[in-house]
Amino acid sequence: MSESAPLSGPVDANAAPRAPANADGERDVILRARNVTVGFGDAIILKDLDLDVYRGEILGFVGGSGTGKSVLMRTILGLTPKRAGTIEVLGIDLDSASDEERSHVERNWGVLFQQGALFSSLNVRQNIQVPMREHLNLSQRLMDELALFKLDLVGLPRDAAEKFPAELSGGMIKRASLARALVLDPEIVFLDEPTSGLDPIAAAAFDDLTTKLRDTLGLTVYMVTHDLDSLHSTCDRIAVLAEKRVLAAGTIDEMLAFDHPWVQAYFNGVRGARRGHDGSPGGRAADLRGRDGEGASAG
Numbered sequence: 001m002s003e004s005a006p007l008s009g010p011v012d013a014n015a016a017p018r019a020p021a022n023a024d025g026e027r028d029v030i031l032r033a034r035n036v037t038v039g040f041g042d043a044i045i046l047k048d049l050d051l052d053v054y055r056g057e058i059l060g061f062v063g064g065s066g067t068g069k070s071v072l073m074r075t076i077l078g079l080t081p082k083r084a085g086t087i088e089v090l091g092i093d094l095d096s097a098s099d100e101e102r103s104h105v106e107r108n109w110g111v112l113f114q115q116g117a118l119f120s121s122l123n124v125r126q127n128i129q130v131p132m133r134e135h136l137n138l139s140q141r142l143m144d145e146l147a148l149f150k151l152d153l154v155g156l157p158r159d160a161a162e163k164f165p166a167e168l169s170g171g172m173i174k175r176a177s178l179a180r181a182l183v184l185d186p187e188i189v190f191l192d193e194p195t196s197g198l199d200p201i202a203a204a205a206f207d208d209l210t211t212k213l214r215d216t217l218g219l220t221v222y223m224v225t226h227d228l229d230s231l232h233s234t235c236d237r238i239a240v241l242a243e244k245r246v247l248a249a250g251t252i253d254e255m256l257a258f259d260h261p262w263v264q265a266y267f268n269g270v271r272g273a274r275r276g277h278d279g280s281p282g283g284r285a286a287d288l289r290g291r292d293g294e295g296a297s298a299g
């Protein structure tokens with residue numbers, strides 16, 4: 001696998017992974033899973049799964065529907081128990097962590113769940129403030145200011161703060177959920193299908209936002225996605241979940257060349273092939289050109 005390139009400029013789909021390297025060339029692992037096995041009753045969902053996530057990278061996590069992507073994310077977060085294996089986040093194994101270490105990890109990760117992203121009975125401002133109330137001891141005034149700041153960060157208008165989830169569009173809900181995930185200035189965010197259900201313009205805008213946050217905040221992004229455009233345009237590396245484990249991990253080019261029926265069908269199948277593999281703007285951009293005649297900005 002190729003080594004990391006400097007962290008500058010826009011993400012190039014064909015670029016090498018851009019997670020920073022240590023002085024000795026080793027990449028800083030922010031999440032390490034080893035031999036993880038998870039099951040429900042007789043059903044084994046994940047078996048002997050290994051995964052490394054590097055600091056500062058955008059990792060796309062793909063796999064067939066129902067293969068265990070959300071289960072793995074919940075297991076990493078300590079919400080679903082595992083039967084075997086170890087998971088370290090920020091160098092801390094939550095199974096043997098002290099209360100202080102656990103709190104440190106929980107303060108330094110942000111999560112956008114696939115379902116039920118926001119509390120429906122709270123407005124956006126109150127939703128964003130939930131993690132603050134849990135982990136910080138701040139005045140209401142400061143929390144209100146911070147909530148507005150996070151709305152700016154994710155590109156939501158300030159008047160969205162007093163709206164309830166039912167009053168928001170799907171794209172606004174995703175952004176508000178991201179604002180909540182970012183509220184404690186985490187080092188890593190877990191996003192479960194952040195662009196599903198968004199139109200191509202909103203999805204591209206969300207991808208741009210993700211890249212911008214990584215570039216400006218040095219965030220590590222763990223993104224479960226089925227969105228081939230996100231995988232091409234936004235992710236530095238892709239991990240493929242198949243056969244109950246991470247079958248392959250690498251750049252999009254490495255995935256395109258990976259000799260496995262599911263991986264080939266996924267990346268080089270009808271939908272994958274519709275997109276330009278030479279880095280040319282296929283996918284959403286082509287969709288938009290086809291629809292509007294002149295493309296669209298992702299603002």
Ligand SMILES: Nc1ncnc2c1ncn2[C@@H]1O[C@H](COP(=O)(O)OP(=O)(O)OP(=O)(O)O)[C@@H](O)[C@H]1O
Nearest residue numbers: 040043045063064065066067068069070071072114
């Ligand atoms: N709490 C649970 N109890 C029993 N089975 C579960 C539980 N949670 C998940 N599963 C099962 O684990 C498998 C993996 O589910 P998971 O939600 O992780 O799939 P996924 O890869 O995220 O799929 P999708 O792409 O559709 O979101 C499924 O067969 C699901 O039914």
Ligand SMILES: [Mg+2]
Nearest residue numbers: 069070114192
């Ligand atoms: Mg899922």
